[in-house]
Amino acid sequence: MKQIKIAIIDDHDLFREGIRLVIGQIENFEVVFDTSNGNLFLEFLQHSFPDVVLMDISMPLIDGVETTRKAIELRPSLNIIALTMFSDTTNYTKMINAGVKGFVLKKSTKFELQQAISVVFEGGNYFSQEIIKKLAFRSSNGFQGTDHLTNREIDILNLICKGFTSYEIAEKLFISAKTVETHRSNIFLKANVRNIAGLIVWAINNNYFSI
Amino acid sequence: MKQIKIAIIDDHDLFREGIRLVIGQIENFEVVFDTSNGNLFLEFLQHSFPDVVLMDISMPLIDGVETTRKAIELRPSLNIIALTMFSDTTNYTKMINAGVKGFVLKKSTKFELQQAISVVFEGGNYFSQEIIKKLAFRSSNGFQGTDHLTNREIDILNLICKGFTSYEIAEKLFISAKTVETHRSNIFLKANVRNIAGLIVWAINNNYFSI
DNA sequence: ATTGAACTAAGAGAAAACCTGTAGAAATAT
C-alpha cells in the first residue's frame, strides 16, 4: 500500500501541528510538508508533488484561494482539500472555482478528514454535508453569481465599511458626493442588499472587508 | 516530577484531537479529559480536578464564558486558560472576569502553549502578547469598560445587524418605532460608534452578532 | 472605428438614520 503524501497550509500553528499528529496516526498517511505561508508552499511545489493538500482559506500574505489558484495552475492535477473554520458561503464557490477537490470543516471529525483525504486521493470529490446544504440552499434561492466589483467600487466599499459617509468618502477621493452615491447604488445592486447593514455582512463574507 | 493533568473543552473535534496529541508529546503533560460540551466538563468537575483547563470561548449549548464561571464557582482554585481563535476584544474581559488565569490564541505555537500551561500550573498568569497589546491599546484610548447592553438592546442590536429598519423592528417587537430609535441611540452610545457600519463591526467584535 | 465598461456627475424626492432632550411606568437592587 502506497503512502499518501500530504501537505498542510494553515497559518494557525497550533492547529497545523495538531493536524500533523492526527494524520501521522493514520496508517498510510504521511505529512510531507506543512507551512503557514502560501508562497512557501508554491515554492515547495516546484520540486515536489504531494498526493493531497489541506488548504486553509483565510491566511495573511496570500490567502487560500489565491494559493490554490496558483498551485493548480502549476500542477493541474493536484488534489487540494479546503479546510476551513467558517461556514463562509462565498468562499466555497471561490475555492471550488479555484479547483479544490474537497471541502472539510475544521470542526469535523478525524474520521471525516480521513474519509475526505482517501476519497480525494483516489480521484474523487469530498464535500462536507454542511457545505452541500449551503450550496443547495443558495441555488434554491436563485442566488446570482456575484457580479465582480470594479476597482473604484472596491475602494468605496471599503470606506463605507469603515463608517465614512458619502460626503466624507467624496472628500477623501476628490470626487463629488453624488458620484460616491452612484457607486454605492451600483454596489448595492451587485451585492443584492438593501442597506449598509446588509452590505457590511456581504463585504465581510466576500472578502472585501475584514474586521 | 508530577504529571500535569489537563482538560480540554473545545467544540472543534479536529482541533481538540490535535491539541490532545500535541500535549501528549510534551513531557509531564497529560490530557485527562476532553469534550466538546461545557456541561459535560462541569459534570466531570464533580469528581475530578484537572491541574489546567484549556477552554475554547465560542461553543454551542454553553459557551466558554459561562462554563468558566460555573467551573470557577465550583472549584475556585481551578486553573483555566482561554484558548481562542479570534482577537475578540470583549471576550478577553469577559473571560478574565470569569476567572481565567491565561489567554492563548489558537494561532500561537506549541511552545507558547507549553509555556502557558507550565506558568499557570505553577500559580502564575499567562497572557499572549497580542492580548496584552489589545488591552494596552484599549486603556490608552480612554476605552470605557464596555457598558453591557440590556436584554432589550441586545434583541434590537441583533435585528439592526440583520438589516431591519427601525420601523420593521418596531413591528416585530410590537413597540413604537420611536422606542426602537431610543434603544438604538443608547446602543450607539455604549458602542461608541457613529453609524450602522461601525455598529455592525462592533457587534461582531463583541460577540453580539456573528456572520 | 466602434462598442462596451468604468468613472464621473447631478436632480429630485422619499425614507431612514441620527441627535438631543424629556418623561412615565415597571422591575430590580440595596
Next chain:
DNA sequence: ATATTTCTACAGGTTTTCTCTTAGTTCAAT
C-alpha cells in the same frame, strides 16, 4: 422604602441614505 436601571414613548430637528434616471468622458478591446 428608596434608588437605580430598564423599557417604554414622543417631539422636533438635521443629516444621510436610498431610489431612479439621465448623461458626458475616458480607456481598452475587437
